[in-house]
Amino acid sequence: MQYSKIKLKDHLRETRLFGSRVIFAGVGVFLLLLVLISRMIYLQVLSHDHYTTLSQNNRVSIISVPPPRGLIFDRKGKVMAENLPSFTLELIPEKIKDIDTTLEGLQGVIEISESDIKRFRRALKRNRAFKSLPLKFRLDEEEVARLSVRQHQFPGVDIKAELMRHYPYASLGVHALGYVGRINEAELKGLTTDYVGTTHIGKTGIERYYEEELHGSVGFRKIESNARGRVLRVLEDQPPIPGKNIYLTMDLKVQAAAESALENRRGAVVAIDPQTGEIIALASMPGFDPNPFVNGIEYKAYRALADSLNRPLFNRAIKGRYPPGSTMKPFVGLAGMEYDVVHGSSKVDCKGWVQLKNSEHKYRDWKRTGHGETTLLGAIRESCDVYFYDLGLELGIDRIHEFNQHFNFGETSGIDVPGETSGILPSRAWKRRVKNEAWYPGETLITAIGQGFNVVSPLQLAYGTGILANYGLKIRPHLAYAVQDAENEALQYFEPEVMGVVPIVKKSNWDYMVASMQRVVHSERGTARRIGKNVKYKIAGKTGTAQVYGIKQDEKYDQENLEDHLRDHALFVSYAPVENPRIAVAVIVENGESGGGVAAPIARKVMDAFLL
Amino acid sequence: MAQSRLSVGLENTPQQGSSGFLRDLHIDWPLMTGLIALSIFGLIVLYSASGENWSTVSRQMIWMSIAFLIMFFVAQIPPHHIQFWTPWVFGFGVLLLVGVLLFGEVGKGAQRWLNLGFFRVQPSEIMKFACPMMVAWYMAEKSLPPPMSRILIALLILAIPVALIAKQPDLGTSILVASAGIFVLLFTGISWFLIGSFAVTVAAAAPVVWFYYMHDYQRQRVLTFLNPESDPLGSGYHIIQSKIAIGSGGLYGKGWLNGTQSQLDFLPERSTDFIFAVFAEEFGLVGVLVLLSLYLYIVIRGLIIAHQAQSTFARLLAGSLVLTFMVYIVVNIGMVSGLLPVVGVPLPLVSYGGTSMVTLMIAFGMLMSIQTHRKLLTS
Numbered sequence: 001m002q003y004s005k006i007k008l009k010d011h012l013r014e015t016r017l018f019g020s021r022v023i024f025a026g027v028g029v030f031l032l033l034l035v036l037i038s039r040m041i042y043l044q045v046l047s048h049d050h051y052t053t054l055s056q057n058n059r060v061s062i063i064s065v066p067p068p069r070g071l072i073f074d075r076k077g078k079v080m081a082e083n084l085p086s087f088t089l090e091l092i093p094e095k096i097k098d099i100d101t102t103l104e105g106l107q108g109v110i111e112i113s114e115s116d117i118k119r120f121r122r123a124l125k126r127n128r129a130f131k132s133l134p135l136k137f138r139l140d141e142e143e144v145a146r147l148s149v150r151q152h153q154f155p156g157v158d159i160k161a162e163l164m165r166h167y168p169y170a171s172l173g174v175h176a177l178g179y180v181g182r183i184n185e186a187e188l189k190g191l192t193t194d195y196v197g198t199t200h201i202g203k204t205g206i207e208r209y210y211e212e213e214l215h216g217s218v219g220f221r222k223i224e225s226n227a228r229g230r231v232l233r234v235l236e237d238q239p240p241i242p243g244k245n246i247y248l249t250m251d252l253k254v255q256a257a258a259e260s261a262l263e264n265r266r267g268a269v270v271a272i273d274p275q276t277g278e279i280i281a282l283a284s285m286p287g288f289d290p291n292p293f294v295n296g297i298e299y300k301a302y303r304a305l306a307d308s309l310n311r312p313l314f315n316r317a318i319k320g321r322y323p324p325g326s327t328m329k330p331f332v333g334l335a336g337m338e339y340d341v342v343h344g345s346s347k348v349d350c351k352g353w354v355q356l357k358n359s360e361h362k363y364r365d366w367k368r369t370g371h372g373e374t375t376l377l378g379a380i381r382e383s384c385d386v387y388f389y390d391l392g393l394e395l396g397i398d399r400i401h402e403f404n405q406h407f408n409f410g411e412t413s414g415i416d417v418p419g420e421t422s423g424i425l426p427s428r429a430w431k432r433r434v435k436n437e438a439w440y441p442g443e444t445l446i447t448a449i450g451q452g453f454n455v456v457s458p459l460q461l462a463y464g465t466g467i468l469a470n471y472g473l474k475i476r477p478h479l480a481y482a483v484q485d486a487e488n489e490a491l492q493y494f495e496p497e498v499m500g501v502v503p504i505v506k507k508s509n510w511d512y513m514v515a516s517m518q519r520v521v522h523s524e525r526g527t528a529r530r531i532g533k534n535v536k537y538k539i540a541g542k543t544g545t546a547q548v549y550g551i552k553q554d555e556k557y558d559q560e561n562l563e564d565h566l567r568d569h570a571l572f573v574s575y576a577p578v579e580n581p582r583i584a585v586a587v588i589v590e591n592g593e594s595g596g597g598v599a600a601p602i603a604r605k606v607m608d609a610f611l612l
Numbered sequence: 613m614a615q616s617r618l619s620v621g622l623e624n625t626p627q628q629g630s631s632g633f634l635r636d637l638h639i640d641w642p643l644m645t646g647l648i649a650l651s652i653f654g655l656i657v658l659y660s661a662s663g664e665n666w667s668t669v670s671r672q673m674i675w676m677s678i679a680f681l682i683m684f685f686v687a688q689i690p691p692h693h694i695q696f697w698t699p700w701v702f703g704f705g706v707l708l709l710v711g712v713l714l715f716g717e718v719g720k721g722a723q724r725w726l727n728l729g730f731f732r733v734q735p736s737e738i739m740k741f742a743c744p745m746m747v748a749w750y751m752a753e754k755s756l757p758p759p760m761s762r763i764l765i766a767l768l769i770l771a772i773p774v775a776l777i778a779k780q781p782d783l784g785t786s787i788l789v790a791s792a793g794i795f796v797l798l799f800t801g802i803s804w805f806l807i808g809s810f811a812v813t814v815a816a817a818a819p820v821v822w823f824y825y826m827h828d829y830q831r832q833r834v835l836t837f838l839n840p841e842s843d844p845l846g847s848g849y850h851i852i853q854s855k856i857a858i859g860s861g862g863l864y865g866k867g868w869l870n871g872t873q874s875q876l877d878f879l880p881e882r883s884t885d886f887i888f889a890v891f892a893e894e895f896g897l898v899g900v901l902v903l904l905s906l907y908l909y910i911v912i913r914g915l916i917i918a919h920q921a922q923s924t925f926a927r928l929l930a931g932s933l934v935l936t937f938m939v940y941i942v943v944n945i946g947m948v949s950g951l952l953p954v955v956g957v958p959l960p961l962v963s964y965g966g967t968s969m970v971t972l973m974i975a976f977g978m979l980m981s982i983q984t985h986r987k988l989l990t991s
Contacts, residue, residue, distance in 0.1 A: 017801035051859025
């Protein structure tokens with residue numbers, strides 16, 4: 001009681017002091033709340049849009065859905081390139097209780113290599129548990145069947161089907177068709193957004209040329225996913241537009257005939273419809289199976305192909321550069337008549353060689369003894385060189401060049417297969433430009449028989465022969481004749497493209513040349529008379545034998561002892577039927593030596609396959 | 613006790629007019645109403661934050677019931693009994709803290725739990741109310757405002773548990789405990805000059821604490837707080853994602869159960885420390901204002917109780933407990949919204965977790981005891 005008095009006095013002061021501190025605390029609380037509220041206003045009102053965007057980016061992602069690639073059909077509707085399901089064995093770790101037991105169990109059903117298991121275990125550590133991980137790629141049908149039957153024993157094990165490009169005819173027509181492969185880094189740079197999600201692209205041939213049509217347009221799926229990336233639902237779905245189907249003019253039956261006729265030789269066959277420009281066959285042998293290229297060919301297998309002396313990867317039909325040899329003679333002969341230098345009755349006495357004035361050099365005929373008195377018809381039929389030496393000299397290089405240009409020599413044809421060569425149609429200007437040298441008269445002589453600087457591709461020979469057969473009407477060679485948006489929809493045809501017309505001075509000159517070429521096949525003395533036997537239609541043709549190896553003056557060409565790759569190339573150009581040309585065929589057999597004996601029979605087989 | 617019962621009828625309290633039975637329960641109904649409203653609010657948010665997980669919500673409800681029950685029991689103890697037992701509670705708490713340091717269980721890189729065989733306790737939680745009790749007890753012994761010597765002794769008393777908790781390490785709790793003790797001193801009426809010098813001292817001590825007392829993970833938290841984008845996938849991830857959640861909520865929110873940040877798991881710790889972000893995302897600024905009003909109501913009611921308290925000990929304790937409650941709110945919302953570094957402080961009565969709720973309700977039980985055991989003073 002005695003100090004309660006003091007305390008009571010203190011108590012009043014304390015109460016007042018405490019009261020003021022409570023008010024102070026209240027103000028403090030209020031101020032702190034104000035800070036929090038202004039922070040909330042900043043975040044939720046002033047920065048609302050910014051954070052809404054961030055929040056959307058968190059949850060919504062866009063997945064691309066690649067379009068299925070268009071199919072490729074041959075002339076008769078056979079599928080040359082298709083998309084087959086490829087089966088992959090996949091495991092979803094979060095659905096599997098014991099991974100080891102499951103792996104062991106699976107090994108009891110199908111063969112799984114140690115490297116597959118190793119790769120799978122590595123992936124297991126790096127990925128989220130709900131993500132499906134591949135264990136084995138490219139299961140065969142038997143493996144799929146075995147797994148499917150036992151799938152109930154393996155929860156969390158899945159067989160995933162993907163579409164993979166497949167070429168059912170393997171190497172048949174591969175150089176025209178081409179193939180797809182995985183997109184590489186260089187290609188990636190040039191690609192549009194349409195390729196988001198696409199893994200493969202046309203690498204060569206039709207697959208590359210019509211890439212845009214075959215590819216289609218990518219689709220999108222807007223999905224909502226959670227923080228762990230699991231897809232929760234699809235918000236928006238825009239399906240892809242599938243690639244267009246392509247229909248080729250190639251006839252697989254004729255193509256097969258061409259390839260089997262070439263057998264194990266190195267060479268090329270190009271068959272074209274002169275009236276429409278349709279490529280019926282485009283063969284380059286040896287070929288290769290494009291299927292391993294689709295998913296990346298093994299290094300060893302690739303080296304074997306790339307390093308082979310036979311160069312199977314090389315498309316001889318459009319890229320091959322060969323001297324045309326005597327197959328040039330019909331064009332030079334026609335030039336002689338059209339420029340009024342020779343007539344059907346003009347004769348040249350062939351002694352087996354000619355000499356230019358002021359020169360010791362002898363320009364020899366392939367027949368050492370000579371052909372004697374020879375007309376143009378005879379010179380074509382028997383392939384007399386001396387006649388054309390003489391004609392060449394009279395025409396001069398300028399006119400030979402000018403006339404042959406009409407037949408597209410020295411230029412690309414515009415075929416819808418990438419990579420064709422333009423060859424060389426020599427001229428004064430060309431020699432000046434490339435070699436910086438003047439043109440010599442002797443060069444005109446050998447140009448007239450298709451040797452010297454002349455370079456052609458098999459495609460150019462077939463195209464040129466077709467133009468001749470078509471009496472000068474040039475139509476762009478092409479392999480694709482129609483596209484189709486989807487199966488069972490109408491075909492959209494490509495219009496044949498007329499590239500020009502060769503000006504005809506006298507139609508009888510052309511008739512004369514056709515008649516001469518017909519004699520090559522259908523006469524006793526024709527160089528290709530062997531294929532004229534038992535033939536139900538009329539063929540016009542011209543044989544050629546092109547020198548690969550320059551033999552010295554007066555040296556004899558020793559067939560027996562020459563190394564194989566130095567032997568002459570065998571060539572043959574032709575078309576049939578003569579009255580109504582439907583197929584023009586150019587054949588080149590590398591080191592085949594005999595145009596009439598080796599190349600011509602191949603052309604005959606191709607024509608038979610198409611016409612009969 | 614007999615005296616207090618006699619005086620009940622004479623009390624000038626808000627529950628005047630309510631029945632005698634309810635008055636005998638020693639419950640402050642205005643405060644009780646606020647707490648119940650907040651609890652219901654919290655359960656609704658937790659249901660969404662837990663991903664509509666009923667078992668989490670029901671476990672929280674069980675903890676809530678226990679906490680309210682404990683609050684009810686504490687409310688029955690008259691303030692002078694609380695005052696009497698204060699040194700014992702404090703001493704027991706310090707012993708437990710020492711025990712934690714010697715035998716404690718390690719969890720999440722810190723040693724906070726003490727296993728008593730049948731029961732696991734977190735002694736630092738006890739200190740949240742034992743510390744202000746102790747300082748108030750010490751200050752109430754002599755007349756106020758206290759002389760310098762007594763302030764220093766009080767700070768020394770406070771320093772023991774704060775240091776022990778900081779050593780665990782538990783920065784968040786040690787700050788809360790320290791501020792609870794300091795609030796008592798503020799209410800004793802010490803001069804503004806002293807408060808100012810104290811603030812300067814703390815500011816000067818900050819670098820020392822940074823270099824000698826803070827753990828790497830604590831420093832990392834502060835650095836991350838200063839620039840969360842420096843480590844968006846690591847420790848900055850929490851703050852970035854919670855700011856996105858709050859900001860994208862906008863004025864009216866995305867709607868209950870529709871917060872994409874929280875429902876799709878972008879927000880970490882969403883049912884515990886970061887639950888406010890879930891709330892702000894789904895209920896927007898409007899919801900935030902409602903929640904803050906509710907907190908403000910409870911705080912103001914607490915301050916009124918402190919103001920009306922009759923003994924020095926009671927008013928110091930009440931004032932400190934209310935302000936500590938406010939600190940919980942400010943620190944939690946401040947850290948979730950990126951104003952303060954991330955320290956593990958739950959949002960009172962909303963965050964999932966039983967221990968901190970029990971502690972909180974013990975404090976509210978004391979407030980109710982202080983309010984309902986008053987005697988009418990003759991003027």
